Amino acid sequence: MILIADSGSTKTAWSLMTANGHHQEFKTDGINPMLQTEDEIFASVSNQLLPQLGPLMWAGTVTAIFFYGAGCTPEKKVLVAQALKRIFPEAEISVASDMLGAARGLFGAKQGVACILGTGSGSCFYDGENIAWAVPSLGYVLGDEGSAATLGKRLVGDILKNQLGEDLKTTFLSEYNLTQADILDHVYKQPFPNRWLANLARFCHAHMDDPRIYRLVYEHFDSFVTRNVKQYFDRTGIMGDASTATTNGLQVGFIGSVAFYYKDVLRNVMAAHNYRIAKIVQDPLDGLIEYHRKDVTPTK
Numbered sequence: 001m002i003l004i005a006d007s008g009s010t011k012t013a014w015s016l017m018t019a020n021g022h023h024q025e026f027k028t029d030g031i032n033p034m035l036q037t038e039d040e041i042f043a044s045v046s047n048q049l050l051p052q053l054g055p056l057m058w059a060g061t062v063t064a065i066f067f068y069g070a071g072c073t074p075e076k077k078v079l080v081a082q083a084l085k086r087i088f089p090e091a092e093i094s095v096a097s098d099m100l101g102a103a104r105g106l107f108g109a110k111q112g113v114a115c116i117l118g119t120g121s122g123s124c125f126y127d128g129e130n131i132a133w134a135v136p137s138l139g140y141v142l143g144d145e146g147s148a149a150t151l152g153k154r155l156v157g158d159i160l161k162n163q164l165g166e167d168l169k170t171t172f173l174s175e176y177n178l179t180q181a182d183i184l185d186h187v188y189k190q191p192f193p194n195r196w197l198a199n200l201a202r203f204c205h206a207h208m209d210d211p212r213i214y215r216l217v218y219e220h221f222d223s224f225v226t227r228n229v230k231q232y233f234d235r236t237g238i239m240g241d242a243s244t245a246t247t248n249g250l251q252v253g254f255i256g257s258v259a260f261y262y263k264d265v266l267r268n269v270m271a272a273h274n275y276r277i278a279k280i281v282q283d284p285l286d287g288l289i290e291y292h293r294k295d296v297t298p299t300k
Contacts, residue, residue, distance in 0.1 A: 001062050002296050003091075006101050006285050007031045007069035008256075009119045009149075010195050013285050014049060016062075019296050023289055026052045030119070033079040034071035034139075035192065041083040050087065064092045066292055068101025068284075070120055099124050100131055104291045105284020106253035112278065113232050115224075117266075118256030119198040121147035123228045125235075133235065135228045140194045146224030148258050152197030154220060155204060156183055164212050172203055205261055217262060221269040229275060251278035 004015045009030045017023040028048035031041055065084055072080060077095040084093050103114035103126035116122045121144045124134035140149035159169050160180055173179065187193045207213045229252065252275060259266055260282040270277050281287070 002292060003062055003065045003067075003088075004285065004288050004292055005031075005065070005067040005069065006098065006105070006283055006288060007067065008098060009035070009070050009192070010198065012069070013283055015285055015289055016053065017289060017292070017296050021293065021296070025285065028052075030195070031069055031080065032071035033069070033076035034073075036079075038079045038083045041080055042086055045083065045087055062088050062091045063297060064295055065094065066288070066295070067093070067095045068098050068104075068288070069095070070098045072097045097131075098122070099134060100126075101288060102255045102284050103131065105287030106255060106279065106281070107251065108287065108291055110251070112251035112253055113229065115146075115229065115252065115254045115259070116256050117146045117148075117224070117254055117259035119148050119194060120144050121150070121224060121228075121256075121258075123232070125232050133232075135231050140197070143227075145227050146221055146258065148198035148201040149194040150197075151204060151217070151220050151258070152199070152201035154216065156187075156197065156200060158216065164216070168207070168210065168212065171207075175203065176200065201258075208262075208265075214265070217265050218269060221262070221266050222272075225269055225273050225275070229270075230273065233275070252276065253278050254280045255282070255284050257282060 001016055001018050004017065006013045007030055009032045011030050012028045014026040014028065015023045026049060029044055031044060033041065065088060067080055067084065069080060072095050081093045081095045098116060099114065099122045102116045103112070103124055106112065106114050107126055107128070109128050111128045112126055114124055114126050120137060120140065122134070122137040124131045126132065137143050140147060140153060144150040158164050159172050160183065162169065186196050190196065204213050204217050208217070254266065254277060259280050263280045266280070267277060
């Protein structure tokens with residue numbers, strides 16, 4: 001059996017796949033080595049995943065784990081690998097970025113531009129096996145354009161700075177039972193402010209019929225396309241211009257809850273830049289299951 005994991009800052013989706021191709025999926029909290037220690041990751045997997053796996057372990061041992069996660073940089077991914085090795089000592093552990101997971105989930109063995117729009121955001125040019133080049137995400141403080149966390153940050157900032165009207169400000173603070181003091185406490189003093197801000201971004205989805213909110217979301221995606229996607233089309237020697245890329249069949253795909261639930265606005269923004277979207281899916285797990293079928297071996 002193998003375990004495949006797609007982990008963001010908010011949640012982790014796991015799939016346990018047996019040699020006959022059957023698979024079962026599980027959910028746990030997000031795992032991010034940028035924000036958690038090895039011991040915290042170990043505790044999260046032990047306390048949340050193992051109880052769900054327990055009844056299924058009779059089917060055989062886990063021989064390999066393919067973990068794709070937010071914050072899994074070359075420097076930090078060792079924390080995840082070490083935590084998993086403590087729990088699954090017999091398994092071969094492979095830890096890679098959520099960006100590579102998104103690319104493989106979207107395109108399999110074909111090349112394309114993969115984009116993540118979830119709690120965080122990211123993008124890359126994928127050569128069909130690995131990431132050839134990527135615009136840095138920089139996180140929700142310095143970047144993460146297109147993400148729920150940055151959308152939430154922009155929404156809250158505009159509301160508190162009186163940029164969206166007194167009626168929307170009153171509605172927002174009432175719906176979430178918040179004061180300005182509460183917001184500042186959550187953002188500057190509480191853990192995982194990115195998750196908290198991402199949750200507030202749901203206000204936008206509930207009020208998309210308001211032209212002020214639509215404009216905010218549109219500008220949010222426009223910033224992602226301008227500061228990220230456009231660079232892949234402009235980069236000499238990799239992709240050429242938009243028309244050439246389209247002619248050559250180069251694809252742009254999106255993964256993540258933000259891309260999925262705001263897909264109509266996202267398509268409008270991409271069309272305004274003369275870029276086409278090949279596919280939008282909520283998560284890459286189905287694609288990763290197909291990609292890793294070759295890695296399942298019978299239990300000895």
